[in-house]
Amino acid sequence: MITTVNPATGQQVASFEAHTETEVDQILTNAAKAQVQWRTVRLEERVTYLTRAAKILRERQEQYAQMITLEMGKPITEARSEIEKCALTLDYYAQHAGTYLAPETIGTQAEESGVVFEPLGVVLAIMPWNYPFWQFFRFAAPALAAGNGAILKHANNVPQAAIAAEEILRDAGVPEGLFATVLVDSSKVAAMIADDRIAAVTLTGSTEVGAIVAGQAGNSLKKQVLELGGSDPFIVLADANVKKAAEVAVKARFTNGGQSCVNSKRFIVHESVADEFVEYFTDGVAALKVGDPTDDATQIGPMARANLRADIDDQVQRSIKSGAVLKLGGTFVEGDGFYYAPTVLDQVQPGHAAFDEETFGPVAAIIRVNSTEEAIRLANQTEFGLAATVWSEDRETARQVVSQLDAGAVFVNGMVASDPRLPFGGIKKSGYGRELSSYGIREFTNIKTVWYGPNYNA
Template sequence: MIDSVNPATGKVIASFEEYQPDDIEQALEEASQAQRAWAHVPVSERVRLLTKAAKVLRSRKAHYASLITSEMGKPILEAEAEVEKCAWNCDFYAAQAERFLAPEQVPSNASESMVVFDPLGVILAIMPWNYPFWQLFRFLAPALAAGNGAVLKHASNVPQCALAIEEVLRDAGAPTGLFRTLIVGASAVEGLIEDPRIAAVTLTGSTEVGSLVASQAGRQIKKQVLELGGSDPFIVLADADVEAAAAVAVRARFLNVGQSCIAAKRFIVEESVADAFAAALCAKVEALVVDDPMRRDCNIGPMARANLRDDLHSQVERSVAAGAELLTGGHPLDRPGFYYAPTVLDRVTPDMAAFVEETFGPAAAIIRVRNAEEAVELANRTEFGLGAALWTGDLERARVLARRIEAGAVFINGMVASDPRLPFGGIKKSGYGRELGVFGIREFTNIKTIWIGPAQDATRVTLSE
């Protein structure tokens, strides 16, 4: 059985039987057949499915948001925003997919040569619990528009969300089987990757799981897109607007109870403004409302699972034992569910757990530095490279520094966030490949060259491989 547990109470709210081999076989065969037909549907018709899916999402926003909050603990206002963002992504690709996938003429020695973007097939999506709708729709909308099908292996603690997403596509009019949710455990993943009907894999999750999935897919010579862990720096230079930076820092760290790969985690602050930043940040953190996530005034709900809360507490305790200064929080809350007090650590150094490890929860670490050079050096001193924020009043210097920061995205005087219009992804152990934007829709396509003769330049020697 796969249980859905409400993290606000710690109680099981629903249970589901894992799919048996016959169920998986039927789903894969349906997906394969549906995708082969879908690939021949013009893009202009495929995107109608996305427009209808956006309408379904918006019409049932309250219901789906409630599912998200009850299964993983996200405050209800944030859950509603997540559903709306999924609808926005569907609308975006409905409007842009034809342009993004249009054949591109390329001058060569041919009478005509072009690049076209053909679908790969059925994509296996292995998705996490922290944004149970968004993480999937971030991949799914462009993948479907490109002519692919998909099967979903979702995180085991959000089975109701997984089935609800299948419902969205079905009620939007998707061909039978084009998208299927599989209620299976982690042990089923390798067999799915090995199945010849799976053309490629996308994973959002931990670096450890990403490494395992990449090795399994690599043995099958199947493409992967991996969006993995992060330890995003949030740099505040001496000429920054400290109050504005602190106001954004609270949201950047504590949104989704801090459980986000692109949450700001390491606050690297020039010494001359560090006291002011720490004071402003603490004041705003202590004003956060920790409560039942179904309450509309709640800012901080429970963490998704007890082990995640315990892991975070260990990181905080080990950092304090190593010399970090605890400014606020730093302990589990004595109440039902998996709550942890919003926490701020100051004077964290690069040898401490709060700096070295990814902290996946409501804890911020302040690192003090002498100057911008040291800030960039420490920002890059991590195995991750997903996002980064840089706060300064000197935009010309910011443009230069941004190019030196090792990350898939750098946001200057703003909060790192995913946006359907911009590519999203990381480097180093944060993964590879891109989602969203024009690059995202082309990740799961065959970027095919078509050359039409005869050659027009007879003097140019063509070298064969």
């Protein structure tokens, strides 16, 4: 049985029968058959389904936003933005897929020689709960446009979002069977990965799960794209606009209740401006409204699950015991649901849990440094490498820092955000491969070389 619990109340709101092995087998068969036909459909026609799906998302924005809020506790205003972002991405690939997948001519003896981009087949998408619509559609839009089929195995605490994804694409007219949601326990995923009807795998999730999935897919020699954990540094140099940096830092850390791989997590601040930054930042965090996520005024809702709240509290308490200074929060919020008070830890150092581990919740760690060199060293002193932020008023200084950071993306004087125009992904234990942009649409294609000899045109 797959169940969904409202994290604002702790009460179960729905349950669904898991698919049987026979049902999963039929789903995979249907997807494989549908994809063989889908790949022959002209790209210009395939992208029309993306446009239709975008229209459906906008028409049902409030319905789906309420669903997100109910299942994982995201404040309703952020949930609405998530739906719109999905629609924008579908529209983006409808407009640009033709350019990104156009054959490339290489300067050989025959003008037609070059590279073509062909679909791999059916891709298994293993997706997380924190952005239940966005994480799926940012994969599905380019994958379907490229001619692939898709099977969604969503996190089991957001089954309604998983079912809705299938509903949206079906209502958009996507051929029957080409895409389907499977409701199964995580223990059933390995068999799907190994199945010959699955050509590739994409996962957004924890580093621990990523390693398991990578091993399973590797055993079957199947392509993978992994977007995993992060401990993103937010570097504030001595010449930064401190007030603006602190203002953006509050949003960068506490969007989605801090439950995002690309939330800034470690705030590495030059000592000369640290006191000023901490004051602005702490005041901003203290002003955040915690409450009912269905209320438009709420900025911090509950954490998605009770165990996640317990984990983040354990991390906070261990950090304090190691010497971190609690400036704000650090407690459960009384009442129903899985609420945790927005928390600020100062004087965090390597060896503290809030520095060494990914903090997946409404907790910020402030690390003070005495030089730009120390800021870079500590920023890179992590097993992760997803994204980073640099604040400096000097362009050349910022460029030098950017060039030395181990990250898949670096944002200067702004918060990290995914954008369909830009590739998204990490290095080290944050995963590999890229989503979005031209790079993302080509991840699940066969980049095929086609060479014609000199007598071809004879």
